[in-house]
Amino acid sequence: MIYMEDYVVKLIVFSVAAWSALFLAIRRIVFPKRSFDFCNRLVSTAHAFLAVALASLSIQDWSCPVCPLASKSSPNQMQTLAVSVGYLIYDLVCCQFDKQVKLDNAVHHLVSIIGGIAGLVYQRCGSEMVAAVCITEISSPFLHSRELLKELGYRGTDLNLAADIAFAVIFTFARILIGGPYLTYVTLSADNPYLIKAMALGLQLVSAFWFYKIARMVIYKLRTRSSSFKTQ
Numbered sequence: 488m489i490y491m492e493d494y495v496v497k498l499i500v501f502s503v504a505a506w507s508a509l510f511l512a513i514r515r516i517v518f519p520k521r522s523f524d525f526c527n528r529l530v531s532t533a534h535a536f537l538a539v540a541l542a543s544l545s546i547q548d549w550s551c552p553v554c555p556l557a558s559k560s561s562p563n564q565m566q567t568l569a570v571s572v573g574y575l576i577y578d579l580v581c582c583q584f585d586k587q588v589k590l591d592n593a594v595h596h597l598v599s600i601i602g603g604i605a606g607l608v609y610q611r612c613g614s615e616m617v618a619a620v621c622i623t624e625i626s627s628p629f630l631h632s633r634e635l636l637k638e639l640g641y642r643g644t645d646l647n648l649a650a651d652i653a654f655a656v657i658f659t660f661a662r663i664l665i666g667g668p669y670l671t672y673v674t675l676s677a678d679n680p681y682l683i684k685a686m687a688l689g690l691q692l693v694s695a696f697w698f699y700k701i702a703r704m705v706i707y708k709l710r711t712r713s714s715s716f717k718t719q
Contacts, residue, residue: 491604491607491608492565492607492610495565495569495607498566498569498570498573499569499572499573499576500573501573502569502570502571502572502573502574502577503573503574503576503577505573506530506534506573506574506577506578507577507581509530509533510526510527510530510577510581513526513529513530514526521638522638523584523585524585524634524638525634525635525638527578527581527582527585528631528634528635529631529635530577530578531578531627531631532627532628532631532632532635534571534574534578534624534627535624535625535627535628535631536628537570538567538570538571538574538620538621538624539620539621539624539625541563541566541567541570541617541620542567542617542618542620542621542624543621544563544567545561545563545564545566545567545613545617546614546617546618547561547614552614552618552621553614553615553618553669553670553673554614555614556614556615556673556677556679557611557612557615557677557678557679558611558612558613558614559610559611559613560606560607560610560611560612560613560616561613564613564614564616564617565607565610565613567616567617567620568603568606568607568613568616568617568620569607571599571603571620571624572599572600572603572604572607575596575599575600575603576600578596579593579596579597579600591693591696591697594689594693595690595693595697598686598689598690598693599623599686599690601682601686602616602619602682602683602686602687602689602690603616605680605682605683605686606683609680609683611679611680611683612674612677612679612680612683615670615673615674615677615679615683615687618666618670619670619687619690621666622661622662622666622667622670623661623662623690623694625657625661626654626657626658626661626662629650629653629654629657629658630654630658632650632654633647633650633651633654636650648708651704651705651708652705654701655701655702655704655705658697658698658701659698659701662691662694662697662698663694663695663698667690667691667694668691670687671687671688671690671691674687675687675688
């Protein structure tokens, strides 16, 4: 019989509450005049840094970050996953209040939550899971900085374009060219539960769709910038 450890459930609940409290503090106290999305993106940026740090600390063998494959998760890996699952639940609910629900983003959250919970229930695949956390979150600060800069009045500036390009480059290398495909391959080929394999494949498919949208965005911005220089 498989079940989720009590301390893991409590950590997920605590994580949801902590991220919610941080959002409310930013929204009501720190930046009360900023938009809902601005405050939520600050929380998301904080999670990205924390998640990558926790995932890095839980890697057991830096010569092979995804090793040992299909093995029992360590306590550090379980805690890292629980914190991230709690954040994803918070963010999925928070986006409903902002009324900016995007299907691809909702699918990404659901796939990540189900995959994370599956890893916590089976208490396996910790190496693969924390590697996925690193790969998916390492580009997040640049993703959110793009929108934060726009609200701060830097829309259309070189700084905003630099953030766009940095996000596109890091996302491409992490999720499309190197990290994502390799992690998906080893997860599918190892003796992992079928649910975790399905979630790994689903996450990579969402990443591929986002790569298509990001490539279009970068090409459009570079063409627009080139046209503006020609007219000057």
